[in-house]
Amino acid sequence: MASFVSSLLEWAKTNIRSFPWRKTNDPYKILIAEIMLQRTKAEQVLPIYESFVEKYPDLSSLSRASESEIREEITSLGLAKRAQGLNKLVKQLLEEYSGQIPNSKDKLLNLHWVGNYIANAILCHAFGEDVPTVDANFSRVLVRVFSLKAKPPVQKDKQVWSLAEKLMPLAKGYGRTFNLAILDLASGICTPKKPFCETCPLNAICDYGIAKLKNKLIS
Numbered sequence: 001m002a003s004f005v006s007s008l009l010e011w012a013k014t015n016i017r018s019f020p021w022r023k024t025n026d027p028y029k030i031l032i033a034e035i036m037l038q039r040t041k042a043e044q045v046l047p048i049y050e051s052f053v054e055k056y057p058d059l060s061s062l063s064r065a066s067e068s069e070i071r072e073e074i075t076s077l078g079l080a081k082r083a084q085g086l087n088k089l090v091k092q093l094l095e096e097y098s099g100q101i102p103n104s105k106d107k108l109l110n111l112h113w114v115g116n117y118i119a120n121a122i123l124c125h126a127f128g129e130d131v132p133t134v135d136a137n138f139s140r141v142l143v144r145v146f147s148l149k150a151k152p153p154v155q156k157d158k159q160v161w162s163l164a165e166k167l168m169p170l171a172k173g174y175g176r177t178f179n180l181a182i183l184d185l186a187s188g189i190c191t192p193k194k195p196f197c198e199t200c201p202l203n204a205i206c207d208y209g210i211a212k213l214k215n216k217l218i219s
Contacts, residue, residue: 017184025128088112089113117134145207145208
């Protein structure tokens with residue numbers, strides 16, 4: 001497991017993608033980004049996110065926007081329910097948390113539209129906690145590298161979460177970089193179909209990659 005973490009952190013030094021939500025620790029901006037990024041590619045989110053946070057730079061400004069105004073800003077991302085969800089979330093933060101985004105897992109999970117992934121993303125990227133941001137992409141990498149027999153949806157599989165939590169102490173102090181490295185590896189190399197195992201920094205320790213490259217040599 002240590003070689004898995006160290007290899008990813010080394011790869012991250014020159015391969016991590018640059019997005020504005022990765023350059024801030026503002027919990028509001030990170031929350032907005034994570035909601036927009038659900039089932040949506042980062043490149044598609046980028047212009048919408050930049051326009052949105054320019055118009056609504058904080059929770060106070062967003063609280064003055066109507067649901068229809070929010071919908072107009074994010075409609076091109078699809079999933080129209082996100083506008084309704086954001087509107088409810090803002091009201092909840094104002095009413096229950098005095099307009100502050102909480103920094104505890106229990107309170108975050110109490111928020112509308114926030115599940116395990118977004119809660120951990122906020123704890124990690126905004127508050128510096130070394131917690132895993134387990135989504136389908138993160139899970140795919142772990143399943144392939146460690147030959148996990150995860151049941152769908154894999155991002156909710158207890159075995160995946162257990163392993164992810166065991167890995168985080170090995171990335172102590174670099175949890176954010178580690179999480180982003182897995183995400184970017186999954187996005188560009190360890191793709192759902194036809195992964196690029198030949199160029200993967202984990203191919204020497206990945207069960208899936210080793211088997212694939214071995215079969216390629218035999219054939």
